[in-house]
Amino acid sequence: MINRKVDDAVFDVILTHAFREAFAQEMEQIEAEDSQPAQPSEKHRKHERAYYKKMRRKPIKVMTIVRGTAACVAAVICLSFGAMMFSPPVRAAVVDTLVGFFEKYVAVDVDVDKDSKAIFVGEYTMNYVPHGFELVDRSESSAINRYKFSNGSEYFKLCFYETKDSLLKFDMEQGNTTQLEINGELAYLIQNENGYSILVWIYDGKTMSVEGVINIKTMQNIAKNIS
Amino acid sequence: MLVLTVYLSMLETEEEQDKLETVYNRYYASMRSTARRYVGQYSMDEDIVHEAILTVIENLDMVDLSKEWSAKSFVCTITANKAKDWLKHEKKFQVTEVENTVMYDEDIEHMPLEMVLNMEGYYRLIRCIHELGETYHDVCMLRYVSELRVCDIATVLNLHQKTVSARLSRANRILKEKIVNEKIVEGKV
Numbered sequence: 001m002i003n004r005k006v007d008d009a010v011f012d013v014i015l016t017h018a019f020r021e022a023f024a025q026e027m028e029q030i031e032a033e034d035s036q037p038a039q040p041s042e043k044h045r046k047h048e049r050a051y052y053k054k055m056r057r058k059p060i061k062v063m064t065i066v067r068g069t070a071a072c073v074a075a076v077i078c079l080s081f082g083a084m085m086f087s088p089p090v091r092a093a094v095v096d097t098l099v100g101f102f103e104k105y106v107a108v109d110v111d112v113d114k115d116s117k118a119i120f121v122g123e124y125t126m127n128y129v130p131h132g133f134e135l136v137d138r139s140e141s142s143a144i145n146r147y148k149f150s151n152g153s154e155y156f157k158l159c160f161y162e163t164k165d166s167l168l169k170f171d172m173e174q175g176n177t178t179q180l181e182i183n184g185e186l187a188y189l190i191q192n193e194n195g196y197s198i199l200v201w202i203y204d205g206k207t208m209s210v211e212g213v214i215n216i217k218t219m220q221n222i223a224k225n226i227s
Numbered sequence: 228m229l230v231l232t233v234y235l236s237m238l239e240t241e242e243e244q245d246k247l248e249t250v251y252n253r254y255y256a257s258m259r260s261t262a263r264r265y266v267g268q269y270s271m272d273e274d275i276v277h278e279a280i281l282t283v284i285e286n287l288d289m290v291d292l293s294k295e296w297s298a299k300s301f302v303c304t305i306t307a308n309k310a311k312d313w314l315k316h317e318k319k320f321q322v323t324e325v326e327n328t329v330m331y332d333e334d335i336e337h338m339p340l341e342m343v344l345n346m347e348g349y350y351r352l353i354r355c356i357h358e359l360g361e362t363y364h365d366v367c368m369l370r371y372v373s374e375l376r377v378c379d380i381a382t383v384l385n386l387h388q389k390t391v392s393a394r395l396s397r398a399n400r401i402l403k404e405k406i407v408n409e410k411i412v413e414g415k416v
Contacts, residue, residue: 015402018349019371022356023300027257034260044273051277052233 096177124160124203128225130218156212158222182223189216199223234280243287250283250290254299258306265310275313279306282383289379300372301383308365308384348406355405363398370395 084090132151139146145160180187180199187201198211199219203226210219231251235244258279262272282305283290291297359367369380377395381388 011403014349014352015399016371018352018356019367020296020300022353023296023303023368023372025353026357027261027299027303030260030264031257034263041273044277047274048233048277052236 099175124226126158126222126226128221130156130214130222154212154214156210156214156219156222159209159211161207161209180220182220187223189219191216234284237284238287246287246290246292247284249292250287250298250302251280254302257299257303261303261306262310265307266313269317271310271313275310276306278309278313282309286379286383289373289375289383291374294374297373300368301375304365304368304373305383311361311365351409352402352406355402355409358405359398359401363394363401366391366394367398 085094129149130151133149133154133156134151135147136150136155137146137148143162145162147158149156149158175190175192178189178191180189180201182199182201183203185202187199190198190200195213196211197214197216197219198209199216200207200209201223202208203223208223208226210222212219231248234247234251238244238247255276258276259272262275262279266272266275279302283302290301356367365384366380366386369375369383370377375383377388377391380386381391384391
């Protein structure tokens with residue numbers, strides 16, 4: 001004996017070697033006794049494959065559901081939105097919303113009957129012209145005919161649109177849209193804070209508008225008396 | 228090799244995959260033989276090896292491939308432990324705690340060292356190790372052959388650290404006791 005600590009350390013070293021030796025002998029005996037093949041059986045392969053799939057499935061399952069749900073919701077929203085955009089009032093409402101956000105212009109859907117073959121430019125008659133107003137300017141093109149009337153201090157413009165798009169855009173900031181009826185047809189009145197107004201309606205399958213800083217009643221009379 | 232591929236896919240880094248592949252190729256047969264020794268009669272050896280490999284995967288950083296015996300003892304001890312756990316669970320195995328009842332005599336504290344310093348004593352010590360109870364076998368193998376720390380042994384065997392320390396200490400004392408007793412018996416004979 002040298003001292004307790006050294007003795008223990010030496011004994012531990014010997015013990016370590018002895019355990020290694022014992023383990024080697026044990027393994028030698030185990031391997032010698034065992035004559036069966038060490039490769040996994042097909043049954044066990046299946047079991048392990050199933051275990052692996054089960055283990056892998058758990059984290060994937062939640063993510064798959066989340067992704068799938070998100071994709072379905074996105075697809076439904078896109079399809080619904082696309083379908084709704086085929087409807088002119090919805091399309092106009094969408095554009096109006098955007099306009100309201102950006103405050104650039106107001107959109108109305110005039111829903112022109114595209115089957116109509118009528119040609120209107122120059123063939124329509126204004127049966128009512130407000131007192132004192134005269135035709136001061138005209139501009140005619142294949143898309144739009146404009147007729148400007150003035151009494152010296154005030155003016156209004158009468159427009160006939162030759163457009164195949166049912167969505168007309170009017171440059172009008174802070175515009176409020178009201179629905180009216182002109183000769184039994186739907187019409188839109190757009191007004192801003194400065195008193196500038198636009199009345200849009202359909203007549204004979206064509207879109208028409210009167211705009212300017214004039215009385216609303218006067219505008220309606222103009223619209224009602226075009227033939 | 229399909230089974231190995233399945234195991235490899237559980238690991239993320241290439242380094243870990245290489246390590247497991249080496250462990251699998253080197254020690255699968257030994258693990259299987261170890262498992263058969265305990266549960267071969269119940270045809271559970273493959274399942275036990277599978278469980279053991281999963282534990283090895285969880286504690287792959289504890290495998291030291293540079294030390295042949297350390298790695299082999301690590302995987303085989305885990306396999307043996309899994310097999311014993313299964314047997315315990317199935318109530319087909321009784322842990323012998325006879326050694327625990329051996330009273331330790333403080334007077335022979337320093338005698339064992341002198342007794343194992345020669346070859347005869349050394350082989351006697353190995354014999355005593357073989358006779359060591361199942362309770363202490365795995366803990367001692369992991370400590371002395373695999374050179375694991377107490378906390379690592381506790382993790383691998385799913386035991387409390389204090390239990391591992393107690394078992395190591397008791398195993399040490401039991402071995403000393405056995406050496407002394409054997410020597411005495413041999414002397415008498």
